[in-house]
Amino acid sequence: MSMYRNTVWFLNGIHHYTRKGYEVAAKDFDPQHLNVSVVGRSFMITGANSGIGKATAMAVAKRGGTVHMVCRNRDRAEEAREDIIYESGNTEVYVHIVDLSETRKVWEFAKDFEMQYSSLNVLINNAGCIVHKREMTADGLEKNFATNTMGAYILTQTLIPLLQKSRDPRVITVSSGGMLVQKLRVDDLQSEKGYFDGIMVYAQNKRQQVVLTQQWAKANPLIHFSVMHPGWVNTPAVATSMPQFHHMMGERLRSVEQGADTVVWLALCRAASRSRSGQFFEDRCPVPTHLPLAWTHSSLQDVESFMSQLETLAEDILSQPEEEHNGPMTSAAPQFV
Template sequence: LDSSGLCSSQITGANTGIGKETAKELAARGARVILACRNVTKGEQAASDIMKNVDGANVVVRQLDLADTKSICLFAENIYNTEKSLHFLINNAAVAICPYAKTVDGYEMQFGVNHLGHFFLTFLLLDLLKHSAPSRVINLSSAAHAMGKIRFDDLNGEKDYHPVRAYAQSKLANVLFSRELAKKTEGFGVMVFSVDPGVVNTEITRPIRRPLVDLIKTFSFVLKTPAEGAYTTVYCTVTPDNQVLTGGFYKDCALAASCRAAEDNLTSLKLWAVSCHLLGIRWR
């Protein structure tokens, strides 16, 4: 808790879907919540909606574009200048199954935003998380991680791009990053989790071709609502330390088995080293 008695939480991609519902739930539990959004106008609308529904909600909006390392640096600088503490960093934002595109810094969009953007953001905010310990980092992955492979010979998809394969790679990277980060931060009071929210009816389906979206919605009874999709994130945020396992992969509010590739220590170490090299940072 900070000096005001509040837990401080930061959620990327919090203007819609799972992120917004997570923000709403944490605000209802009395946390100060920072909505980290690429589109500030949509972020302000989300904050307004939350404050209308939650009495006394302490919600603020900050601009963050995970596809631009300069934006990530400016965001982190703003957080250090305005926040005394950070107890929960929830790396929720994602792009999914989109046509080939690159970030401002030249990375394939899905790998660049879903993995590298959050990797860099966590790196920049880790001192504040350590200062605020006990604290937690929660990385949203997906069941799609089980289809993933880290293609070190073609991380940018320049040789052979497939949108589903690129998405699965980025979600596998989320789990590998979580496991490795947990090892590095355990002695500092920072716990780390990766989460599979389930198949959720959110705006992440925007880039998917229309017929596939229509097919998915035909079977909407199997889709979770955004509020339901937020359950496991909230669980990993509020459950007491002795009831959760740092580095664990969580699904349906319980520890779950990740795929074999996600438990490969050599791959996680190599991904860590390559990520640092691409971003031009030293993080051991």
């Protein structure tokens, strides 16, 4: 079955995920959808110093939005901030240094942000990683899972109250079409069983993000949630983590602006927020979250188990004594329900 999934996915990708696929889809885009001003609206973008994140931050800044760049490396973040300010002429661009793999620090950052700022209109979960060898974080989580799933989970859950206070709140998560080859594995969330394949672990994390988005949408009707696939994009992350694929695809890869287009559309376009919450998007259109006959659907029990395990992991980490994390807690550990 995995061979079938991989083959169907790759053939579909050649037609739809490449630069040519974007150019074909873009013929149906309404150019007025992004002809908007977002002055007065605030946007938080994780992984905003390069690739799709930076392209998204640039697009938002050019339209007058306030941009909060959440990045891991200060030097790269400040350099990207300078580029965005110079090209957009918008000085309302701020840098926050957070490593999304550090669960407690993500939570502390989100709580501090909530106290400092009165509103947040849009959260864009873009940061991600592919680590090819099993590596554990200080919180005891596998690093891909910690960054791609738990980081987005903790940040979003903690910021939901602030988003709910805001006008037209939205949460967009940058997933991957690679998740289509994976079924949610509730008995092995952190890839402890069998051979460790970083690419497949990443794809599993991206499936987890899709399930998370669907569950967030059901639980939080005041916020519009969406998850998207940017296509196959020529980013520094792809070049570093998937060098063979990057070389093989070459000029067929999308530009970062093309990869970011649907993120920007979901974040800025009025029509986007009128679509049904919780959907998976590709080139501005909702698309299925499963390949035909691929047997990747999950039962209600599996989804409930997944959400329960995330809640338990989060509560366990955030309730540990503060000295175990080299810093004071900012407030009592939350209950994720």
